[in-house]
Amino acid sequence: MSLISYDDVVAAREITSGVLRETPLEMSRALEQRVGGPVYLKCENLQRAGSFKIRGAFVRLSRLSEAERNRGVVAASAGNHAQGVALAAQILGIEAMVFMPVTAPLPKLAATKGYGAQVRQVGADLGGALIAAQEYAEQTGAVFIHPFDHPDLIAGQGTCGLEILEQCPDVRTIVVATGGGGLLSGIAAAVRPQRPDVRIIGVQAAGAAAFPPSLQAGHPVSLERMATMADGIAVPRPAEITFEHVSGLVDDIITVTEDDISRALLFAIERAKLVIEPAGAAAIAGVLADPPAFEPPVVAVISGGNIDPLLLMRVMQHGMVAAGRYLSLRCAVPDQPGSLATLVSFIAQRGANVIDVEHSRLSSRLSLGDVEIELRLETKGAEHAAQIVEALRAAGYGVVCEPTV
Missing domain, CATH: 3.30.70.260 (ACT domain)
Known part of the structure; x- marks a missing residue:
């Protein structure tokens, strides 16, 4: 299996030109004091549709043939991928069907519908929604858009890495929230050929960390169960393509606890003035949990900001307890x-x-x-x-x- 190249990511950036926002890189003085050098937050929570997902989704959909576009697309997601696919489909004039679990946060559900996608809620978790989406694709001929298992998706997510290199040329460490590994794979593909000295670290929720056992086994391994508030990175198994990228290009995968995530979310609100979702806080959580482990300048990628206000209240309270x-x-x-x-x-x-x-x-x-x-x-x-x-x-x-x- 061939890895996505730097040139693939550059080509993806040309496709998304004029569609994506170049999200800001914000200095965090509070994290700088802990790490002992510059720390920046890459604010993908301020991307269109509220997360990095539109990057890969737009590249994937834009490369469909005319015949494939006419058949429409189908996706499964707990929220952010759903919104990314829905918005990309709206921009390109493609009909989209999205399957979401019945537990999907109401704001993500409403936003997905607001972008013009049809939505069906199936199953208690993402696994059930994925099965329903794949069955729908087989029955209707719609093109199934996987959340992370496709080269175009990885190349699109990698455009975030190109922006990091331009916005922080002297970066030494990049920290990335990680579920299925699409964003981490894309950033690594963009950064590693240009800056082999940069340390690239993925962060997973301890209750949904499929990469550590997979890397230890040498192949993707499925988790029997998951338990985390960070639904955006709760993925039970890496794809073959993301596993190859992470095992070949990424320096380390670390895990953070629910307390770590809660503290990070509270930190983002109080000190960075950013409203983010638990998955989006994972990179900050990793830095806060062990500041000396990250050589500055550090860029921590905030992957998304789509959080249910009710969950936000509960997580803030949890974070205050943890703090x-x-x-x-x-x-x-x-x-x-x-x-x-x-x-x-x-x-x-x-x-x-x-x-x-x-x-x-x-x-x-x-x-x-x-x-x-x-x-x-x-x-x-x-x-x-x-x-x-x-x-x-x-x-x-x-x-x-x-x-x-």
Whole structure:
């Protein structure tokens, strides 16, 4: 199997000229302080349709023959590929059918329909939608547009790598969110021939990381199950073509936890002023998890920004927990008027915000005449939370910290 060449990516860029946006490369001072050198964010969340997917989808559809265009196209996606195919089909005047799982976020579903595609929701996950899309292709003759398993898709995604080289000529490390490996393969194909010294690193969610076992086995391996909030990179098996690119051109694949992703998403909102989806935050998560591992200048690719507002609220809360911004504790106080007010006032004076309060007189842990107070606090971070606990204990309160959920 031949790899996509630098010239293939350049040709893809000519096809997409005037269609794609050259997404901005934004300096992150907050990440620079951690890494010890320049760190830039490649904002594919600001690409048309909200992710890098339009790059490959447009190249793939533009190279269809007239007969293939007349048959229409069909795709399966949890969201971003669906929007990329739908928008590309709209621009090129091709009818598109997209199968999405019933769990697909409503904003991605609405956007896909808004670009003119017909949408059918099938299955609980992407696997069921893929089967339905392939069956539809066989029955109707529509051209199946795979999310990452095609040379044109990889070449199109590689145009992001060309932009990185132009926007940051002295880049030393490129970090890329990775699911099926199309974006990572394309960037590697664009960058490696021109800059063999650049370190290229893929980042997968630990609960959906198919590349590490595949690389260890020497061939694509399927995951039996996946569990991650980053649905955009939840892919159970690499394709043969993306496996060949990653194994031959990429330096390393690392994994990040759900806490890492949540912290990264919160970081992007608070420090970079960017609204991104969990999959889009994976590259930032990798850098935040181990800053010294990345030689600057670093470019972290934010792959997408299409997030359901309800999920955004939940992930932000999860990120605040992971960052130590919430503190749950219980302590016993005398069961008499004013005890709760004194405790809450003591906490407020130290800069924490009380979110929830519960009290109980029935715990077996209590001495006669005491009441147990359970508090959930919003703090300024793990250090602040520790200071509050220390101050409470110094004041004579018996404090027990609880896991925060």
